[in-house]
Each structure stands twice: as structure tokens, then as C-alpha cells.
Amino acid sequence: MSEVNVLTTGEAARYCGVNFRTVIRWIERGQLKAYKLPGRGDHRICVEDFVSFLRDNAMPVPADLAAASRKVLLVSAAPELVASRLVLQQAGFDVDLATDSFSAGALLVSAKPAVLVLDANLAGVEGFQILDMIRSRSEFSSVTTLLVAPEGEVDQQRWVTAGADAVVPANCDRNALLARINLLLDL
Template sequence: MEKRSLTTGEIAKYCGVNFRTVIRWIKQGHLKAYQLPGRGDNRIEVQDFLNFLREHDMPVPEEFQERSRRVLIVEDDPLMAKNMQRILRRGGFETQIASDGFSAGTLVKTFSPAVMTLDMKMPRLGGLEVVKFVRSTEGLRDIKILVVSAMPQRDLEEALKAGANEALEKPFKNEDLLEKVSRLAGVTGPPGSRFAPPRQSLEKSP
């Protein structure tokens, strides 16, 4: 996807709101923007727009869903990793697999996923360290992290406190994995699905 900036009018059209609402989001710090010198018109980088949508659990418009459908599967069990890959690919996601924490650290930069599924018990670099690395690294912090693990509940809670977004216990149902990844990615169906209106909480903010 070509990197470019968007106007407040374009953002309003994508989100189904009035452009004044977009300006209010900018003024309130919800949406990152910059102003053109001498004119004062607001411009929003595409990546900042996508970050805004994910942070507020708003679906991503169809034309921006290329990255939103990328999922990095971090799993050291080959059979489990392939099974998760099969489930997600059937759901329309593009996937890559990292079999250890160090490989995950490389692939999050080169593959640029929207969501990462993460087993906590990993060789070389543990899942908790991966969460902390992603959350402390500029350019990676917007990646959604779904912990998928059979570890005790207290370990899952520790991962959530460190910055993971959600947790899914093993064994899991196929539909539960697909539903959680889809929600975190901000997509509501297979490629070609319609973009839903934004949540009313932002629309009605003072």
C-alpha cells in the first residue's frame, strides 16, 4: 500500500461521520495529524489512521486491509502452528510462522503484521519478553498481541499486564481463534466485506 496522507474529509468518509467530528478527534488527541504550513489544513498519515482505528476497535476500510490481514503466528509446536495457519488462512488472513522468540522479533519488522498470536512458553526468548519488546519498540507498538497458551491463568494475566491485548487458552475452538484475531485486526469478515460505522463513544465525545 502506497504511503500517503489523508484529508479530514477523506477520514470522515471512511468513518461515516461529519468532518467536524474528525477535527474534534484531532483536537482531543485521539487522532494524530499535522498541519500544512501557511494553510492550517490537517493531514493524517495512513499509518496513523490505521493506528487510530485499531486503538478504538473500529473496523479497517477494505482498501487498507492488506496489512490488517497479516498475522504472525509465534508457536514452537510445528503441528499447532500449521493448524493455526490453516484456520486463519481459511478466514482470509495472510500468515507467517515464527518458531521462537528471536525469529518473532525479526518477523514483526519485516512482515509487519497487524496481529501476533503468541505462545508464552517459547525457546530462546520467552513470550513475556516478546510482549515487552513489541510494546517498547517504536513502530511496533500498534501490533495487537493475542496470547495463545496452555500456561496457568496467572501467567496469562502477567502477559496482559505487560501489554498483550487478549488471551486464548489451549485447547481452543477454531472459531474462537478466528473471532479473536478478526476483532483485534479490525476486520469483520473475508476480503471484500463492508466497512462498518465507527463506535458511537467517539462520535458522542464532548
């Protein structure tokens, strides 16, 4: 099966069991992110945005679209965290790895991950700056952020306040990391 990247309003309507005009109303009200094609002005909906809309509204995500929500961007240079990539891939995730902030930014835009696993110990960059940038840009609003807290961090709540969806300690094992990602994605 080829990977579906965009949906028409009719396809989105079939997945939700509603009339296509309902989907158009969701788009016009700003509830569902979409873009218009030149010419006739038909709407197209990115699968990632549609899956986020379904989750935000407690609607079931069809199995053939759930694969789009299995993209993970792992941002770390720490060998023990980089080694988690294999465990995530074995669990069926499509994992991209960035070892610096520049690569992370490029992959965040191009790969459109469902989950960003961010190592707060990334050299040369403050974790709070990255969280602030992600939360300030609307195109990243559907990205779930799992922050790997610095070694010895006692106040993990400050990371959640700064924009992380969840926090794990730096010394968490790979299976705990996998379990947390599955929990965040409701898998």
C-alpha cells in the same frame, strides 16, 4: 486493486468525512501518527496507523483499508499451533510465520502485522520479555497481541497485566483461535 501503503491528509480526510486541516491538527496534536516528506513538508500516513486511529476513536474502517488489518504474525514452533496458519489463511488473513525470536523480531518490523499470535512456550525466550519489548516501543503500539499461554497455566491474567491484549490456552482449537483474532480485530 493494488495495495495502498500510505495516505495523504486529503485522502484521510475523505475517509473520515472531515476537512484536511482537521487531519493535520490530529497529526500536530499527536493523535494520528504520520511523517513529513522532505521539501514541502506534506504529511503521509501509513495505512496501518490510520486504521488504528480509526479503531481507537470508534470510527468505521473503510473496506478497502480493512485488508491492511488482516496481517497476522504467528510466532511458534509448536506443530499444532503452526498448523493454525492454514485455517487463518483460508479465513482471508495474510499470515507470516516465525519459529524463533530473531525471525519474529525481523517480521514484526518488516511485515507490520495487525495481530501478533505469540506462543509463550517459544524455546529460548521468555514470553514476558517479548511482551515487554513490544509494549516499550512506540512503533508496535498498534499491534494487538494474542498470547497462547503455556500448558497448565492457571493465572492467565498475569499475561494481560504484562501487556497481552488477550490470552488463549495452549490446547485451544484452531477455530477458537480464529474466533478470538476476529473478535480482537472487530471483524
